[in-house]
Every structure is written in structure tokens, then in C-alpha cells.
Amino acid sequence: MSDQKNKEQANADDESSRDHSVTRRHFLAVGASVAAVVPISHGLLHHLPKPFIRTSTSTGGLRMFMVPKWTTYPYFKAAARGAKKAAEQLGDTFTYTGPTSPNAEQQVASLENVLAQEPDVILLSAIEEQNVVPVLKKAMARGAVVVTYDADTLAGARNLFCNQLSYELAAQSYLDCALADHPAGGDCVFMAASPTTVNHMQQIAAMKSLMASNPKYEVLKPGKTYFVNDDVTLSYNTMVNIMQAQPNVKFMLSGSAVSVPAAQQAIVATGHAGKVWAAGCSLPSDCKKFLDDGSAKEFMMWDPLQLGYMAAYSGHLIKTKKFSPALGEALDIPGLGNFKVLADNVVDLNRPLFFTKSNVSQYSF
Amino acid sequence: MSSARAHKVYLGRRGWSLTLIVLIVLASICASLASPLFLHPSQILNSTGAMVVSGVLALGLAPIVIVGEIDISLTSNLAFCTVVLGLLSQAHVPPPLIVLATLATGLVLGAFNGVLVGYGGLPSLAVTLGTLGAYQGAAFLVGGTNGFTDFPGAIYAIGADTIGPVPISLLLFAAVAIAFAVVFRLTTIGRSFYAVGRASEAVRHSGISVAGVKAATFCIGGVVAGLGALIFVGQYGSGGGDSASGTILTVVTAVALGGLDIYGGAGRVSSLVLAIVLLDVIQNGMGLVNASTTTQTIVIGLVLIMSLLVPELLGRWSREHVDQQRGLLQVLRFSR
Amino acid sequence: MPPEVRLQAKSSALLTERRGVLQSEAVTGVLLRARSLGPFGFLVVLAILFTALSPRFLLVSNITTVLYTAAILTIASLAQALVMFTRNLDLSIGSVMAGAAYIPALIYTHLHAFGPLLIPSAIVIGAVFGLINGAVVAYGRIPALVATLGTLSIFRGIIYSLAQGEEIGTGQQANWILHFVAAKAGGVPVIVIVAVAIAALATVVMRLTSFGASLYAIGSNPRAAVYYGLDRQRLVLQAYVATGALAGFAGLLLAAQVGTITVDIATGWELQTLAAGVIGGVSLLGGSGGMVGAAIGALIIATVSNGLVQLGLSGSWQTFVQGMAIVLAVAFDVFLQRYLITSRA
Structure with missing residues (x-):
């Protein structure tokens, strides 16, 4: 008997709570919409004119x-x-x-x-x-x-x-930067954003063929290519590891204006300035410090x-x-x-x- | 965890679809006010291209999230599938076989995660964090670094062509969504996902293999990633190791905005679809007025948080309000 | 029941519970220590493997290099682990780091007198971001994954709009901070010492203070912790503030290390730090793992990338092997745990 009553009570409770949830549901939906629409409409209408x-x-x-x-x-x-x-x-x-x-x-x-x-x-x-x-x-x-x-x-x-720049001229300019840093040459590694970044990859291919064919650049020896996603941290850490693993490496060459200054910073920070150089493309604002402190002689870009x-x-x-x-x-x-x-x-x-x-x-x- | 929470969440989801619909309507009004170009049917249909791959992946993620797990390797799974697709196309394998092989590849990669998570009992976020990198690396190792661009016309059509004005990819997305909605709501398999996600006592006594169900959801997610690969190559005209890389956050955003309980056990396919539509309207509307990308980034973040935070706070406020009223009534009754 | 009796009953229940906790402390202590055993074993296996494959791996200078590249990731991973203990996570950690790196540096470019305040301001900015995360997660009751996914975009958006597309070059940063991150003391990089000190401090806090124990408690069983009288919301908020502050410090160091502060600095660190935590045996389900484990996790990631460069494997292999290493490390750890538990029982 009392069980029966309890059940009824429970049912009634259930129902009342369901009613509440219906009204509350609408209430919440409207509230949420208004709140979320503020940023959307701001974003859109801000640009209206x-x-x-x-x-x-x-x-x-x-x-x-x-x-x-x-x-x-x-x-x-x-x-x-x-x-x-x-x-x-x-x-x-x-x-x-x-x-x-x-x-x-x-x-x-x-x-x-x-x-x-x-x-x-x-x-x-x-x-x-x-x-x-x-x-x-x-x-x-x-x-x-x-x-x-x-x-x-x-x-x-x-x-x-x-x-x-034509890929050849770009490659040649990077190599010229490297030779300006250290005319005696040495082993080189390359960095590119990813294997599908066309200009970086083509420039690297052009650099390799210049090293093989042009006597001016034969003091430079090509090495491996590392993919660093145009990411500052990855470029930096990869450079630190490269210097450790391959003590003969003298140059890192890249057409990525992100990787070159990051690698040069790694060189300076780990005390390799004057022994290893990052050469290639860099914004003048990024490479100014390295030119000023003498850890590198030359970088290049275009306007x-x-x-x-x-x-x-x-x-x-x-x-x-x-x-x-x-x-x-x-x-x-x-x-x-x-x-x-x-x-x-x-x-x-x-x-x-x-x-x-x-x-x-x-x-x- | 508790049945009370599950109950509350379940109720919350019903209101959720309504919230999303209102949001979509309002966002569309804003977008059409801001740009006269927005409300053209062909423009709208065309804009779905930007979201359809992420949308399909979000659908694939849905069963995995419902059982209380997550798979962030789906984008890399897709990338590996595009490589298989590209290799088979180079070998001039007939298109139907290519489709099967691509879906099977997705299945196998999904199953690898599923077995480790389901039967090995490893944490899914950790495992798929690993396979996110591993599958992508494998895609580059197997497919080479140049990617693929030559696909048979029939395969290409899946992602690129339209039937009438409607893109085939959109129809495929709809088909998957409907199939999922039916399976989740009406079949024993679907209900077992929710049961496993709620980790209720009943599951343990009913003889359902929790490990098996979990592994199965990862397989489903994998097959859907394979489907995503089929759409991807037509959409972008290419495939390779970096296909869809970096879109996993969009996929997870869609799932979260779709109201799926990230701890498992609750969520509806309909809400997920609405969330994907909302994200598309936002990115399309903002893109059409060339809103700075800064604004877009902030808006999507705000929508994600506000749409959950405001109902929570309002709900709490209204509950207190109702309790107060009740208390007042009782006081009145008592004094009378 | 009259209130006094209820109070008495409650306090006696608390006492018995406390006694129980003390008794089980010995067991959990062993278990906690065992938690970093797995990752450590994995690190040793990796080191042996790389030493066998490359003669240069075990050189002192190379080990210093590994530690140097691991230092900042370690600090960020410790920050991430702090919220992971409470059964939460912070996907916005990369954006927090970027904010704490960019904003002080931006002020410094306009006002050189700001130089000495760089570190405190980075920590404060990180803590403010952490406070927002914590408030939304703890008091807004939004799942951490969703909340911090949202703030990941919002914080990054704020940095974009502050920066207006400009970056801060090496030349514009304060000289002393650049020297600080590159400095060595007795052959050991200063940031390695800093990272070790922070890891030690964090370990002490987590192991020996009631704050640490409370964080573990709300992570391993939130409901029991609340019944026990812990203020769950406040603790989660505090954990997020601490995470933000630590991440802010890491962000500042990262900016000084790489030199150029771009607006997308530290993108993707949410996954890196989570990976480090998980590899180190910090459970995403909260309540288990330790700071030492998180630090070892970061060290494993740095070792893998160093080892792969040592072996001359580039590009695709790195992505592949690093991913597989995560899977293996997690499997190794989980199975070792299971073995230890069954063998004890």
C-alpha cells in the first residue's frame, strides 16, 4: 500500500520535473543562443561597412x-x-x-x-x-x-x-651567404618546411646540383634534409641536435625565413658561433642581431x-x-x-x- | 558515472538541438545582413566543401566518444588512406576495388587503435596521440614525399562532382549521418554504445563485451576516415602524408559543440550535424565579409565556451530561483 | 538526529577514514614510486638502443644536449601534469605560453625599464589565463577538454590582435633573458638546473603537502574527496592557476631560447605536453602518476628526437618513430603496472 503511494509520489515528481525541464529547456536554449550570437554577430557586423x-x-x-x-x-x-x-x-x-x-x-x-x-x-x-x-x-x-x-x-x-628568385639564383644566393660566412666551406645540411613545400625543395635540389657542378661551390658538401614545418621551436631543437650528432657540419642552408634565424639562434646559444652558420633566407629584422654581433656575415632576402x-x-x-x-x-x-x-x-x-x-x-x- | 548525471545530460541534449537551430538561424541572419552574397543556394551548397571532410570525421568520432573514448589519429588515418588510394590508382586497379581497399585500410588502422584501447586497456587519448604521428609518418614513408595527383575519374567524382546542384560529398555525409542516427537510436548495437559509455552495472551483467564494443567503435571510425579520404582526394585533387593534418581540433570542436558528452554515454547525431552546420555558417559568413582571421579564431572559441557556460549558469540560477519560489510558497502555506 | 550527534558521528567517521588513509599510505607510496618506474625503464631501454646504434649518443656533451632541449618541455609538462592529476587537462597551454611570451616582450620593446619585470609579468599573465580556464572548468562545470579547446582559440586570438601580425625579433628582446637561457653553470645549462629545481619542488609539493594530496584525492575519486570535506572547485581552480603560472614561465623561456617571438609560437605544445605526461605514466583519468614521471616523459620525447637525428633519420621517420614511441611507452607502462599489481596481490 505504502509502496503504491510511494510510486505515485515518484511518478508525480517525475512529471513535475519533466514539466520544469521543458520550460527550462526553452529558457536555456534562448539564453545560450543570445549569449553565443553576441560574438558571432559582433564578428560579422563589425565588418559590415x-x-x-x-x-x-x-x-x-x-x-x-x-x-x-x-x-x-x-x-x-x-x-x-x-x-x-x-x-x-x-x-x-x-x-x-x-x-x-x-x-x-x-x-x-x-x-x-x-x-x-x-x-x-x-x-x-x-x-x-x-x-x-x-x-x-x-x-x-x-x-x-x-x-x-x-x-x-x-x-x-x-x-x-x-x-x-629563380630557384637557381636563390640556391646560388644561399651558397654565397654561406661562403661569405666561412670561405673555407664544409659539410652542409638543409631544412625545409615539409616535403611538399615546392620552393624549399626545388631550392635544395638546385643547391645540390650547384655544389656538384660549379667549382666555386665545391668546397660545400651536401648532407641531409630535415623537415621542420616552418616552426621556430622545431627548427631550433633540430639544429641543436644536428650540431651534436654531426660535429663536422658547418652550414645549415634553408629557404625558410623561419628556420634560418631560429637555427642561427641555436648556434649562438649553444656556443657554436663562428664554428657553425645558418645561411639563407631571413627577414632583416630577424637577422640584424646576428650581423651586429658578428656570428654571421650575410643573409639574404628580396623585397x-x-x-x-x-x-x-x-x-x-x-x-x-x-x-x-x-x-x-x-x-x-x-x-x-x-x-x-x-x-x-x-x-x-x-x-x-x-x-x-x-x-x-x-x-x- | 552517476545515473543522475546521465539523466541530466540526456535532458540537456534535447534542448541542445533547439539551441543549435536558433544559433544557426541567428548566425545566418547576421551573415546575410553582412554580406548580400551569403543567401544564394549555390553559394551555400558550395561552402559545405570547407566543412565536409571535418564533418565526416566528426561523425566517425561520434561512436568512439559515446563509448567514452577518443581518437585523435583520425586525420592521420585519413592521410594514410589517401596514400593507399594514390598507390592503387597508379597501379590502375579498378575503382570499385580501390574504394574497398581504402575503406579496409581505414578499418585496419582504426582496429589497431581499437584493440590497444579495448582489449589492451590503454588510455585512448595517449594511444591515438601516438598513432596520430605514427600513421602520418607511415603515410610519408609508404607514399613518398611528393604526394599523388592522378586518380581515376570515378574516384575523383566522389569529392568533386555534384548531382544537380548538390555535391556528392554532401550526400555521402548525409547518408552516413542518417545511417548513424538510425543505428544509434534503434539498434541493439547502438544502444550498447551508450550502455558502455555510461559504464553502468547492467553492462557488466548483460554479457556485452565492453572491450569488443570499444574496439568496434574504433573500427567504425576508421572506415569513416577511409570514406573521408575518398572525399578528400576529389575535393583537393591530391593525397599524401600531410592530407588533413591539423584539422583534428576542428573535428573535436564539432563533437564538443554537438553536445556529445566527452565522458561518454550521451549525445545525438542530430545535434552533431547541427553543430557542423553551425561551424560552416560561421566560417562561411565570416569568410564572405573577409573578417580578420583573428576575429574568426576568437568567435569560434567564444561560441564553444558560451554555448555551454551560459545554459549551465542560467540553469543553476533558474533552479535556485524555483527553489526560492517553492520555499516562499511553503512559508505562505505554513503561515496560513 | 540532533545536530550535535550528527556532528560527532561525522567527525568520528572522518577519524576512522583518516586512519584508513594512513594505513594504506605505505601501499600507495610503493605504487606511486612504481608509477615512474615504467617510464624510467623505457628511457633506459631507449638509451641502450641509441647507444648501440650510434657511438656519439652517450657522450657527455650529447647528454647535455638532450637535457638542454628537454628543459622547457619539462617545465611545460610539469604544468600540464598538475591539472592532469585532478582529472582535467589544459589544451590551451600553448596559447598560454605564447601570451606570456609575447605580452611582456611587447611591453619591453616600448619600455626598456620593464626588463626586470619580465619573469614576474610572464608568470602573472600565465596565472590570469589559468584563472580563466580554472573558473570555466571548476565553477562553470564545463568539461576541461571543451573549455580549454575554446580558450586555446580565444587566447591565441587575443595575441593575434595585440600583435597585429608583427613579430618580436631577437634584437628586440632583453639581453639578460637571452643570456640567461643560454648560460651554463659548471658545464650544465642553467635552464636544465631551473627545470630540475622546479621538478623537485613540484614533487615535494605533490608528495608532502596537503595541497598535493588533495589534488590527487579529487583526481582519483572526486565524490569521496568532496565527502571528505575537500572543496573540489577551489582546488581545481588553484591547480589551473598554478598550471598557468608555470606555463607562463615556460613560455617566456621558450621565447628567449628561440629568439624570435612569432604570434604562433608554442603552437601544438598541448599535444607535446600531454604526450610527455602520458608517456611518463600520468593518467588522464587523474589521481595517479607523479611529477618525476612527467619530467621523464619530456626527457623521452627529447631523447627520441635527438636519437633520430643521431641515426641520421630525417623527416618522415621522425614523425613515425616518435608516434610509435608514445604507443610503446604507454603500453609498457600500463602492462608493467598491471604486472606489479597482480604480483603483489
Whole structure:
């Protein structure tokens, strides 16, 4: 009897709690939504004026989008300043967007979102050679002009590649830096971001063939390649381990502007300054300290502003049919000069900048 | 752990789908206000490409999370599958066999984790943290470092083509979602996942092999990763050791936002699908207005925390509020 | 039951329980020590393997190198282990490290007088991030995995917006901190000494203080710990604050070590530190493992990457072997534990 009663009581309790949960459920859902929508709407509406200005007040200029490997790196920001300058001179609207970290799939998602905005020109530094091919082909089929800069994709998926340096010239410049550091030469190792980073890998191949063929560089002996993901810590630790494991190694050569200063820092911090050198590509702001303290004599780069300017300008010329890229055609960029289109529609900027103790403070990137 | 908690969580999940729907609607309104381009059906269908691989992987992770485990090696499993796919394509194996072999590869890699976790009793986060690196390394070792770009047209179509305006990959995602929803809700196997996840006494007495069920969920996750590989190569036109690397946090974010109890035993496929849709709307909407990536990073983090924190706090507040009212009523009754 | 009687009953229950705890202390002590036995054994096996394969592995200079590359990971792993003891984890640890590295350095570039405050400010910034994590996890009752996955993005986003895409170069960092991380005392790198000191201190705190015992208690059985009278929420919050502070310190050291502070510094360290903890026998289910184990875990990771470079294996092999080492270490540890427990029973 009392059991029966208890059960009823329990049932009643159950029901009442269910009722509560229904109202509470709605209450919670609304509350959660409001709370979560605040950040979303802030994020979206914060950017409201810009697209409207772009679409409504466009003065016949082109819509130009620049997608770097990742937006938060000073090198790409500098290139964007150059491209923006060109876009402003030509009366185009310019948007800089892309992934926050070098993630290939995120870059494709960024490109898809750019594509939905009906771009006229896309300027791209590809993280991965092949991942971006489908979306770029789609863009080109819809009439957009694709110009790659800094890092290329497959030739069929873009109209033009503005190469900062031909792979051979880049390789030669890195080796020149190494010889400036230590003319007697020695064993070398290489670092690349990953096996699929085209420019790093091609430059390494070119360095190896130069060491084999050019008597000037025969004092340098090629060694292994390490993959360090454009990651500062990994570059640093790998360099520390390399110096320990291979005491004969004199040089680390790389086209990664992240790895070179990190490796040089490892050299200095572990007391190998003057015995081992990291040579190759580095932002002047990153390598200034090593040039000042004498632990290295020379680093190199090119002017990312010039590269961005060249990419944006040539993209505009192609879209407005003032220039069509083909082997042997001449590309005239005011203020930069005249460039020849090479096989596979590549133009080489080929303006290496060498940083030494005396000139490094002139550069602002 | 306790039945009380499981009960509460279960109730919470019902409201959860509603929350997500409201969020999706509101986010869509914001996005269409911010960008006139957003509300075009073709644009929306096209944008699903960005989330579909992560979405499929999140579905594959779902049964594993429901039994109370986790598999963060799914992205590397996918990468290894793309390598197998690429090698077989090079050898001109007929496409149906390639599909089978890819799914089987995913199964084997998933089973390796499953056996270690289920039968070996090793912690899943630790094991799959290891295989996350191991599978990716193996993919590079087996497939070489250059990756693959040549696939038969039929395989390529899975990730790249559309039926009418709808991408095939999206249909596959929907098919998996529906199949999972049915299996989880209506079959004994599905119910055994939840039972194992709740680690209830009943499981021990019912003769269900906990180890077997756990291993099985890892196998399912592996097969789904294989499916993800099939979609991936069409979507991105390439495969190799670094395919989908770095997307595991997105996958886990989807699962967490989908309201699956990370300790196991509760969660619905429908909510998970809604969470994936929400993430897609956010990334698409923000991408269309070229919101700085900084803003996007912060917004996704905030949505993840706020969407759980606010209901929790409101729930606590309303409970106290109700208790207070009850107390007041009793006082009134007593005084009368 | 009148209140006084209830109180008496409760306190006598507490007393008996305490007695029980004291009696079982001897057993758990042995077990706790055994927990770092497995990882240590694995480290020895690894060392023997690498010594057999490479003549240069066992050189004093190479061992110093291994310790040097392990030092900062060790400190970060100790931080991670602290919350792991309480059955939580911190996925945002990389972002916390980055914040504590970037913000003080940013202030320093504008105000050189800030130099002496670099370390305290890094610790405070880390602790503030930790406080946010702890509040959300402990008082918001959000699962740690979800909460810290969210703050991973939020903290990193904050750094992005502060940095505006600029990085801080070696030349812009305070000289004394650069010298500090590179300095050696009697042939031993200073940061190794610092890491060992922190590990020792952390071990003492976890083993000998009531705070440490409480953390283990809420990790191994949260409900029992609450019945025992422990304030679970407050302890979890404290653990997160301590984790944040320690991670902040590690972040500052990392920034000084690698020289250039980019906005994505310490990305991926959440997995590295978790791996170190797990390899070292710190259970993700809380309540077991020790600080020594976490430190050994970090040492194993550093040994593997050093050994692989020694063997001349590069790229893909490293990723593969490091992954398999994690699986093997965990399996080795779990099976050894099981063997020890069954053989004792």
C-alpha cells in the first residue's frame, strides 16, 4: 500500500520535473543562443561597412584579393603593402584575407570564400602545390585571373607565377651567404618546411646540383634534409641536435625565413658561433642581431613589397587584357622594370637583397 | 558515472538541438545582413566543401566518444588512406576495388587503435596521440614525399562532382549521418554504445563485451576516415602524408559543440550535424565579409565556451530561483 | 538526529577514514614510486638502443644536449601534469605560453625599464589565463577538454590582435633573458638546473603537502574527496592557476631560447605536453602518476628526437618513430603496472 503511494509520489515528481525541464529547456536554449550570437554577430557586423562600400561605390576598378600562406607573418604583410599600393594606383579594391596559420585545408576554405565574392584577380602564395588546384581552376573558369607569388601551384591552375628568385639564383644566393660566412666551406645540411613545400625543395635540389657542378661551390658538401614545418621551436631543437650528432657540419642552408634565424639562434646559444652558420633566407629584422654581433656575415632576402607590387600589377594587366602571359612576352611593371616570361608562365623578380652589418638597418620589414 | 548525471545530460541534449537551430538561424541572419552574397543556394551548397571532410570525421568520432573514448589519429588515418588510394590508382586497379581497399585500410588502422584501447586497456587519448604521428609518418614513408595527383575519374567524382546542384560529398555525409542516427537510436548495437559509455552495472551483467564494443567503435571510425579520404582526394585533387593534418581540433570542436558528452554515454547525431552546420555558417559568413582571421579564431572559441557556460549558469540560477519560489510558497502555506 | 550527534558521528567517521588513509599510505607510496618506474625503464631501454646504434649518443656533451632541449618541455609538462592529476587537462597551454611570451616582450620593446619585470609579468599573465580556464572548468562545470579547446582559440586570438601580425625579433628582446637561457653553470645549462629545481619542488609539493594530496584525492575519486570535506572547485581552480603560472614561465623561456617571438609560437605544445605526461605514466583519468614521471616523459620525447637525428633519420621517420614511441611507452607502462599489481596481490 505504502509502496503504491510511494510510486505515485515518484511518478508525480517525475512529471513535475519533466514539466520544469521543458520550460527550462526553452529558457536555456534562448539564453545560450543570445549569449553565443553576441560574438558571432559582433564578428560579422563589425565588418559590415566594408563589403557594402566595396560593392556599391566601386568605380569600375577590379576586385583584387590577396591570399597569403598565413596572414599574421610580417613577410606576407609587407607583400600585402606592396600589392595594396599597386591596387590603389590602378583604382582597384584590395582585400587581404587568408588562414591564420599555415594550414593547407584552411587556405582552400579561404579561397572558396573569396571565390563566392566574384573576384577579378586572386593573388596567392600556395601552402601546398596541389590542394589549391581544383578551387583555382574553378576560379579561372569563372573569369578570375590567378597570379601566384612567393610559392607556386601547378602551372595549369594559374595565369602567372611571380617568382621572387629563380630557384637557381636563390640556391646560388644561399651558397654565397654561406661562403661569405666561412670561405673555407664544409659539410652542409638543409631544412625545409615539409616535403611538399615546392620552393624549399626545388631550392635544395638546385643547391645540390650547384655544389656538384660549379667549382666555386665545391668546397660545400651536401648532407641531409630535415623537415621542420616552418616552426621556430622545431627548427631550433633540430639544429641543436644536428650540431651534436654531426660535429663536422658547418652550414645549415634553408629557404625558410623561419628556420634560418631560429637555427642561427641555436648556434649562438649553444656556443657554436663562428664554428657553425645558418645561411639563407631571413627577414632583416630577424637577422640584424646576428650581423651586429658578428656570428654571421650575410643573409639574404628580396623585397616582399616589390614582389607584392609586381603580382598585383601583373594581375591587373592580365585581367584588363593589356598583357597576356606567354613564353617570351615582355611584362613591363612601372618602377620595377621589364621582365621576360619564361616557360610555364613564370616571371622572375630576381632582385636578391643581401644583408650585411653595414646595410641591414636600412630595411623596415 | 552517476545515473543522475546521465539523466541530466540526456535532458540537456534535447534542448541542445533547439539551441543549435536558433544559433544557426541567428548566425545566418547576421551573415546575410553582412554580406548580400551569403543567401544564394549555390553559394551555400558550395561552402559545405570547407566543412565536409571535418564533418565526416566528426561523425566517425561520434561512436568512439559515446563509448567514452577518443581518437585523435583520425586525420592521420585519413592521410594514410589517401596514400593507399594514390598507390592503387597508379597501379590502375579498378575503382570499385580501390574504394574497398581504402575503406579496409581505414578499418585496419582504426582496429589497431581499437584493440590497444579495448582489449589492451590503454588510455585512448595517449594511444591515438601516438598513432596520430605514427600513421602520418607511415603515410610519408609508404607514399613518398611528393604526394599523388592522378586518380581515376570515378574516384575523383566522389569529392568533386555534384548531382544537380548538390555535391556528392554532401550526400555521402548525409547518408552516413542518417545511417548513424538510425543505428544509434534503434539498434541493439547502438544502444550498447551508450550502455558502455555510461559504464553502468547492467553492462557488466548483460554479457556485452565492453572491450569488443570499444574496439568496434574504433573500427567504425576508421572506415569513416577511409570514406573521408575518398572525399578528400576529389575535393583537393591530391593525397599524401600531410592530407588533413591539423584539422583534428576542428573535428573535436564539432563533437564538443554537438553536445556529445566527452565522458561518454550521451549525445545525438542530430545535434552533431547541427553543430557542423553551425561551424560552416560561421566560417562561411565570416569568410564572405573577409573578417580578420583573428576575429574568426576568437568567435569560434567564444561560441564553444558560451554555448555551454551560459545554459549551465542560467540553469543553476533558474533552479535556485524555483527553489526560492517553492520555499516562499511553503512559508505562505505554513503561515496560513 | 540532533545536530550535535550528527556532528560527532561525522567527525568520528572522518577519524576512522583518516586512519584508513594512513594505513594504506605505505601501499600507495610503493605504487606511486612504481608509477615512474615504467617510464624510467623505457628511457633506459631507449638509451641502450641509441647507444648501440650510434657511438656519439652517450657522450657527455650529447647528454647535455638532450637535457638542454628537454628543459622547457619539462617545465611545460610539469604544468600540464598538475591539472592532469585532478582529472582535467589544459589544451590551451600553448596559447598560454605564447601570451606570456609575447605580452611582456611587447611591453619591453616600448619600455626598456620593464626588463626586470619580465619573469614576474610572464608568470602573472600565465596565472590570469589559468584563472580563466580554472573558473570555466571548476565553477562553470564545463568539461576541461571543451573549455580549454575554446580558450586555446580565444587566447591565441587575443595575441593575434595585440600583435597585429608583427613579430618580436631577437634584437628586440632583453639581453639578460637571452643570456640567461643560454648560460651554463659548471658545464650544465642553467635552464636544465631551473627545470630540475622546479621538478623537485613540484614533487615535494605533490608528495608532502596537503595541497598535493588533495589534488590527487579529487583526481582519483572526486565524490569521496568532496565527502571528505575537500572543496573540489577551489582546488581545481588553484591547480589551473598554478598550471598557468608555470606555463607562463615556460613560455617566456621558450621565447628567449628561440629568439624570435612569432604570434604562433608554442603552437601544438598541448599535444607535446600531454604526450610527455602520458608517456611518463600520468593518467588522464587523474589521481595517479607523479611529477618525476612527467619530467621523464619530456626527457623521452627529447631523447627520441635527438636519437633520430643521431641515426641520421630525417623527416618522415621522425614523425613515425616518435608516434610509435608514445604507443610503446604507454603500453609498457600500463602492462608493467598491471604486472606489479597482480604480483603483489
